[in-house]
Amino acid sequence: MTSLLSPAAIAFGLALLAGLLWLLQRLRVRHRPVRVPSTLFWKEALEEARARVLVERFRHPLAYLFLLLILATIWLSTAGLDLDRRTGDLHLVLLDGSARMAEPGSFERAGELVRETVAELPRARRQVILAAGEPRTLLAPGEHERLLSLRLAAYAPEAAPSTLDRVLADHLPSLSVAPRATVWVAGGTPLSPALLASLPKTVTVVDLGAASPEGAEREGGADGAGLPRSNRGISALGVAAAESGVWERVDLFIEVTGDLGREGSAELSLTLDGEPVEARAERSSDGAPRTPARTLVLRDLPAAGGRFEAALGGADRNALDDRAARSLPLRPPIRVALSPSLAPRLGPALAADPAVRLVDEGADVAVRRGGESIGGDLPALEFVSRDRQEETFLLTHDAGGSAADSAELLSSALIELGLGEIDAMELAAAAGRPITIGARPAPRGEGGTRRTIGVWEELLGDEYDFVASRSFPLFTAHALRWLTGARDFPAEAAAGRPLAGAGRLAAGGLVLDPVGMRVRPPRVGEYSDERGDGVSIALLDPATSAAEPAVAPPRAAGTAAPDLPEPPGAPHPIASLLAVAALLLLAAEWHLHRRGIVP
Secondary structure, three states, X not given: XXXXXXXXXXXXXXXHHHHHHHHHHXXXXXXXXXXOOOOOOHHHHHHHOOOOOOEOOOOOHHHHHHHHHHHHHHHHHHOOOEEEXXXXXEEXXXXXXXXXXXXXXXXXXXXXXXXXXXXXXXXXXXXXXXXXXXXXEEEOOOOOOHHHHHHHOOOOOOOOOOOHHHHHHHHHHHHHOXXXXXXXXXXXXXXXHHHHHHOOOOEEEEEHHHHOOOOOOOHHXXXXXXXXXXXXXXXXXXXXXXXXXXXXXXXXXXXXXXXXXXXXXXXXXXXXXXXXXXXXXXXXXXXXXXXOOEEEEEEEEEOEOOEEEEEXXXXXXXXXXXXXXXXXXXXXXXXXXXXXXXXXXXXXHHHOOOOEEEOOOOOOEEEEEOOOOOOOOOOEEEEEOOOOOOOOEEEEEOOOOOHHHHHHHHHHHHHHOOHHHOOHHHHHHHHOOOOOEEEEEOOOOOOOOOOEEEEEHHHHOOOOOOXXXXXXXXXXXXXXXXXXXXXXXXXXXXXXXXEOOOOOEEEOOEEEOOOOOOEXXXXXXXXXXXXXXXXXXXXXXXXXXXXXXXXXXXXOOOOOOOOOOOOOOOEEEOHHHHHHHHHHHHHHHHXXXXXXXXX
C-alpha cells in the first residue's frame, strides 16, 4: 500500500483528529432554560450549571467513535492510498533530455510516452529521471503522476550529450537487488551495448521509442514543418600546437557530420573574434573528400586567447549542434633572463625551446645561480650548492602555507616538471646521496610569494651527465612553464567530457570542482576557470548530429498501435472506497441519533 503522504504524516493526522474530537467531547455544552413542574432534580441541575467551568466529563464514547471513524476515512481518502498488486518489482523510467531530443516534436512525444507508461506502474515502486546534462528526478517513488506533467512543462532539451548510460549505471545496484526490475527508456540515444550486456537477468530494458512507429515519409524528404528528415552538425572542434612549431600559433580542425548538400553547398561560417577566416578541406588517402563527415583545418591561428566560432547555415532537424565556439589558448613567449655564468651550459637547451625568448630586459623568469641578483624578485630557476640545500629539487610555491598544499604540489610535480623522466638511480650513484624532491611555501618576507625551483648546482657538472641527458631539455621546459604559470590547453572542450588543464569551472554562480578527477562541464555554455579566464564549451556530440530522427513522429492515421509489454502491476486507488465508507458511517450515525442511542 502506498500514498501521497508518508506513514508518519498519516499517523500524525489521525492522532490530531482523535485529540481534537476528544477535546470537543469534553467541552461544556451551553444550557437552554427549560420550565419544569418539579424541583426534584434541582441539585443536579445546579451542579452542571456551575459558572467558569470549561470542560465536563467524557459522556458519549459511542458518538466519539462514530465521528472519529468518519473523519479518519475522509483523511485517509485525501492521502491518496493505493493498493499495488506487485510490490516487489522496481521500475526506472528514463527520459532523454539531451540535445538530440531538440528535434521538432521529439521531446514532447517522449514525454507523452513517459506519462502513459507511468500511469500504469505501481506508484511506490517507480521513479522517473530526466537524463539531461545533470540528471534530475521528475517523479520520486510514491509521488502522484499528476506532478509529472507539471514538472515536465518546466524542462526542455539541453545542449548536452545524453546521460542515459550514466543514470542507468548509477541505479544499477538498487535495480539488481530487486526480484525483478524494468527500465523504461524514452529517447533517441541508444544505450551502450556494453552496459546492456552487463545487466543482470532480472533487469529488463524496454525502449519506449518503439511505441511510436515511423510515419510515412513526406515528399521531398521533409516532415510536415518543412524540415529535412536528416540532420547535420558540428561534431568536432579541436585545437593542437601548430604543426609549424611556432609557439604563439595553434592549428584548429573542424568536423561536420551529416549531409552538407551538393559539394558542400551548405554555408559554414568561421570567425575569429568576429572576423571571418578560411579553412581548407582535408581529403582521404585516395584524394576524395571525406563523407559523410567533412574535416576542415585552419593552420597557424594566433594563440592569443581569441574566440573562434563555427556556424552552419540553413535549416535542419536540430539547431543545437549547428554552432560551436572555442576559446583559443593564450601562449605568449616566455621571456627568460639567463645568467651569463650559466649560458655555456644551459644556453643550447633554452634556445631549442620554441617558447623561450632570451632577453636582457622585461623578463618573466630568471635562470641563475644561488645568490645572484639577476632577475631580482622574478620567479627563478636557481642552481645552488648541495651544501645549502638538502633536497635535490626544492620547489617554493605560492599555493598556500599548509602542509596539504605542499603535499598536493609534490604529488603532481613528477608529471608537471618531467621529473619522472630523470634517471634518479644513476644520479644518486654519481652523487653518493639519494635524489629527493621537496616543497615549501614561499616566505612572505622574501619579495612576496613568487615561485622558485632550487636544483643542486653540482648536477651541471660533466660527471653527472644530467645536462647531456634527454630528460634535461624536458625538465627545463616544464620548469619554466611552471614558474610562469603557463599550462597545457585541452585539445577539445566538449560538454559531458573531462576537460584537461582545468581544475575548477564556474558558470552562473555554480562552481564545478571535482575531487580526484577532471572537471566535466555538463552542458554547452560559457564558463570561467580557476584563474577567471573564459572557457567556451561546445556540444560536439556525433550522436546528436546523426542523420536519422531521434524519436519517430506520431503514427499516421489508420496505423495500428504496436504492442507494448504489459506493466507488471497497476495501482488500485481506494480513495473512492473510503469515501463510500464515510457516507455509510454518516448514515449509521444519523440512524442511531434518531433512535436516541447517540446524542
